[in-house]
Amino acid sequence: GESVGLHLPTLSVQEGDNSIINCAYSNSASDYFIWYKQESGKGPQFIIDIRSNMDKRQGKRVTVLLNKTVKHLSLQIAATQPGDSAVYFCAERRSGNTPLVFGKGTRLSVIA
């Protein structure tokens, strides 16, 4: 069935480099997308969100890009730090439905 997925299950980056985490979604009716960070033993922590009428949104050290043509979402983390090590999930809200649909997650490991 339709689902939110991720291209890479694990990503290792050097401290100070930029990280890019990708996500593919299959429901063209989705109108809202969120990135969450989850550390071991904790709940998902909101990072940044974007509505479908936008293609880019920036936060502190993070940028989310949305390409609706190819149904692709990415999270860019600038100057990756050891504290960024975690599992990252993208989630979509399918238009008209409030619950979020999550993918499996990408584990980001930062090498000091």
Added chain:
Amino acid sequence: DTGVSQNPRHKITKRGQNVTFRCDPISEHNRLYWYRQTLGQGPEFLTYFQNEAQLEKSRLLSDRFSAERPKGSFSTLEIQRTEQGDSAMYLCASSPGASPEPQHFGDGTRLSIL
């Protein structure tokens, strides 16, 4: 701390027992959600409330599961006659009620069935 609070953090019980979890949402958040997360997977939606009204239930929510939010504030999730497959992290999230909006999660209750 003004985040979403969940209790207990861990619950270990024998198969067949009933368990109840509690979630206290962020103050004045109208919407409250329950999700289940198994190892290596993203959270899966179970049910959500708008104030005290339960508006949607996933097909994952079998008849052994029941959730309440009696006064539109805290919520409880009860699992009756627990099974091995119920072992998971149960997450609660809340949001103000102006859609679309980010949901803010608690740190979950980890349930282990012996």
